[in-house]
Amino acid sequence: MLRWEPDPGADPADLVYTFGGVGPVATLRPGELLSTWSLDCFGGRVTEVGHLASERCDPRFLNPQSGPFHIEGAAPGDAVAVHFVSITPRYGRGVSTTVPFFGALTSTPRTASLQPALPERTWVYELDVPAGVVRYDALDSRFTVDLPLDPMHGTVGVAPPLGEVRSSLTPGSWGGNMDTPEMRAGTTCYLRANVPGALLSLGDGHARQGEGETCGVAVECAMDTVLAVDLLPGMGPAWPRLEDDTHLMVVGSARPLEDAFRIAHAELVAWVAELTGLSLLDAYQLVSQAALTPIANVVDTDYSVVAKIRKDLLGSAAVMGGAHERLKSLGARA
Amino acid sequence: MLRWEPDPGADPADLVYTFGGVGPVATLRPGELLSTWSLDCFGGRVTEVGHLASERCDPRFLNPQSGPFHIEGAAPGDAVAVHFVSITPRYGRGVSTTVPFFGALTSTPRTASLQPALPERTWVYELDVPAGVVRYDALDSRFTVDLPLDPMHGTVGVAPPLGEVRSSLTPGSWGGNMDTPEMRAGTTCYLRANVPGALLSLGDGHARQGEGETCGVAVECAMDTVLAVDLLPGMGPAWPRLEDDTHLMVVGSARPLEDAFRIAHAELVAWVAELTGLSLLDAYQLVSQAALTPIANVVDTDYSVVAKIRKDLLGSAAVMGGAHERLKSLGARA
Amino acid sequence: MLRWEPDPGADPADLVYTFGGVGPVATLRPGELLSTWSLDCFGGRVTEVGHLASERCDPRFLNPQSGPFHIEGAAPGDAVAVHFVSITPRYGRGVSTTVPFFGALTSTPRTASLQPALPERTWVYELDVPAGVVRYDALDSRFTVDLPLDPMHGTVGVAPPLGEVRSSLTPGSWGGNMDTPEMRAGTTCYLRANVPGALLSLGDGHARQGEGETCGVAVECAMDTVLAVDLLPGMGPAWPRLEDDTHLMVVGSARPLEDAFRIAHAELVAWVAELTGLSLLDAYQLVSQAALTPIANVVDTDYSVVAKIRKDLLGSAAVMGGAHERLKSLGARA
């Protein structure tokens, strides 16, 4: 098992905020486990109700990533399989905020209006990991309620194609800031390598989030994570695929939101056709009646939608070379 | 209990295809049960794999509605509560089709392209109601699989505001063709009356559908339905609200899809604030971490998104005057 | 020449605010001229800087239309050609306003946000028709500037298809609230009849507007209008076509805005192919290099885009049976 840790005392300017454009911090071999942790999206600088991100964070230095890791042998076109063995909040609290002109229920620099911004506020959540609880406390009244802990990574990705370098605030075909609750322990994520070594990074831990991440900020927290990696030569998918014990999923990211839907469903239809031998129209029909489609985020620079289908509907064909089962076993032995 | 039946032998031109613009077929009193049934969206004219809707249906006469029913005493601004006591496929089969230039994975007359249409095909599903099964049979191979029966109404609505009359193919603030699987037995739907008597109609039965209704056509079937109606003076919501035993929901319909998301979430935030006494920003925060957001349809003239939240997170305030519990009891006694 | 006038003293509830759903006020024969006038979109109730539309207008009674006129002999599928002989502001002033949660640079009930509305303000413009000037006076400073007078109708349309009745605030395939500056004197507008008699209405006079009608309200004014009508059996276009002495145009209306663009360009490509004998791909190529594409509105319930091309690029084929030249001559003789 490889162990790599970010430096929480580093100058913010020295951390990694992009997919691509940065050299690897370590090399990871297919079949190897990685134990690491990631700073929260604010770099740990917002921890109290009285803290405002706009005062404590440089907007150039948001959402630091752990990595990138060079995946040994990965070549453009290969699939990198990343199985999340465990994702656990590192500390006992998470934070969320409103961010001026960011989020789904405000105008933004793109969906521009002349209206003033919503107030900037910070909420602190107590995290009780053994009890599986995320405690919401209202700011303006005494209301409090326990929400289920459901830790996940908002961000996991590789270097993009076409020589691009993309901010860790952006999702796309390379993964990135997809912000889907499906990226939890037990899930395997398949990403297409675009450069030698793929350059895998991850971060943006969420103790939980609603579907859509409506205000733009989840229950953000530093996260302890163990993952297992495999390499599937030549099997790189056009868009990120996810697999857990019960479902296959595709994550599409685009604007407008219907294009994210179209990407995810077109890719899922093609995948179902490939696994079942169905014609494309037959697969389109089956997916139309059987798919679940939870929204991931409607706040990032592109929006993300998940199309998912139950594996037991699709017969017994091996999915992505059996990588999910293989990595799950690997994780279980750790 | 009122019993009303459509005439399956009627000339298609004599059925109802709009919300608004048509006089009531009967009057329903608040607290009364209605037993009715509805033709499928093709008016029962597509029943075999060899049937093509384009040959058997007049495009002016698609998606016939049962009703409208005059709700006694309903005035503009009131909420009409419609509780679905039971929704049961009337016959042993359902059908689905591809429709040229209709659906999420094709260009359409609005998302226009110069490409040719996808082929028009018809799938027939065997419905085994006691077993709770919808059987998918591929057209181009021998693949077959059982999907869970989950009967619902694609369409339920009232006359629109501003004197408009809208096609039964369109969803909006008046309900209409929302195509959400949440409109199943056990759900109460709250709609704002815009005209005296509200003029409630329903139809478009689906034995089941995937989230998004991707190809544009669910497993369409004639449906036997029992519902109970109540009237909540002055409580008409801006957009359709749903309630079942565990969740509150709002259905937003618009294009692009993110606007449907924004509508549903803005309304849910306001509803949560009202029920909990939370400030608007506190409610925004809570919904952001707790909401589920299944997509309803990405194929109709406007797209629909459901924002939903668990009732047990919101304390004990009475929801919509307790109508859901009251109508559920009424249905249980029937 | 037929003369018909609205009743400016009528109760607002007695005026016409929809396309479809209302019986004709008069019959117009093909080849006949109509002289009429239309109230401004506020029904003449906002005339001073101190007037707020929200205080003086009932939101159910905005944008009254003159008509509908029954076009003698018009059958579904026919084209109704409407040539604007003259469009002249009826009085010496026009008004514009901001409207809370309406316009392109604010959140709206569809592009919903939690932000407060922009302030509601009213601007009054002096109209000097002989000088061709619309005078802008700032509210918050002494700035003033003369803009060119360019009178037009925001709204012209017929009854919609599928039995729908649509608000005069909405554009679509039936015309309606397209809000394009191209609807000026000298332009011929071709609309597809959907019901017997077509039921033509017009209104929403603008002394001028910017492309996009960004704040949602143009320089609104009562308008004196003379138009000439013709009937082209079986030639009804799928979307509104415009013709003036130099250009052919198609108006597409949809959301998102790119769909309005796609509609307008797909229709223009087909029209160019038909007029020139070009293959569809050759016409696509020619339109791609030669089209102008002014935006009409980005504020109404659907957005409108105009695709236009110079007639002299297309050879000498007769356009829409020569109706533009014929009606222009008819108007010139009046």
Add this chain to the structure above:
Amino acid sequence: MLRWEPDPGADPADLVYTFGGVGPVATLRPGELLSTWSLDCFGGRVTEVGHLASERCDPRFLNPQSGPFHIEGAAPGDAVAVHFVSITPRYGRGVSTTVPFFGALTSTPRTASLQPALPERTWVYELDVPAGVVRYDALDSRFTVDLPLDPMHGTVGVAPPLGEVRSSLTPGSWGGNMDTPEMRAGTTCYLRANVPGALLSLGDGHARQGEGETCGVAVECAMDTVLAVDLLPGMGPAWPRLEDDTHLMVVGSARPLEDAFRIAHAELVAWVAELTGLSLLDAYQLVSQAALTPIANVVDTDYSVVAKIRKDLLGSAAVMGGAHERLKSLGARA
């Protein structure tokens, strides 16, 4: 005057296809003229009707840029003013093509559908520079027509913010592939520097294009270009601004297209307020009545819209420190 030339015989992999991520080829001083030329978007490899880009071009190597040029003294936040003194087709022909799954009237990898691609075809245009003519020849019939020559650069930009590197196929706040016909000789383009030296590049010459660049490819040609550069410390605009002798313009790029509209208009409103001393609402009102809004492109990875207003409406305040007049004089003396 600095002279710099690309190497047309270079291996395609050795040319520049991104904004950012590449070191400068030369340094340009404020007040200096640059004489250069740029390869067409296909790198000169598509020149005959029988040539297919898919066979002759590597998709990783499309739209090569000339540059980047280090602007001496440019610091993040400064405005780089680029005045186009002359833009002249270098050779006597231009080409356009359809590209499978690229363009406004086809499904694409983002607006995904299951339909087949449109056929790939190539059109060759004869360019007669002295006569000012671009000759269109149909492929499938004998139709031919002369279009006006209107040379422009589809692409001009600087390194993006946030450490991103973006493909030359993408437009954004850094400029890039905006594809607006307004980028012609006589126009000054103001871009915000995001890195020391700004790193200015340009390319993608078009002999002309329609507004929207509907099929995705203009009349592409190698281009001889002379430009003059100035530096305006601290005046970097949020989005690209353009100025010619008569108009001020802002280019917004985003999806959906209405967001490009919103960006361009919100920036123009702010700019007008700044130049005239108008309040924001007064400027919003004036822009709403006076703006022109030609669409630039509806085909690139983000869409671009231009909002423009006549300078003579805005009084006599100096625009961007008078850079346009200064650079125009500089160019005239060359």
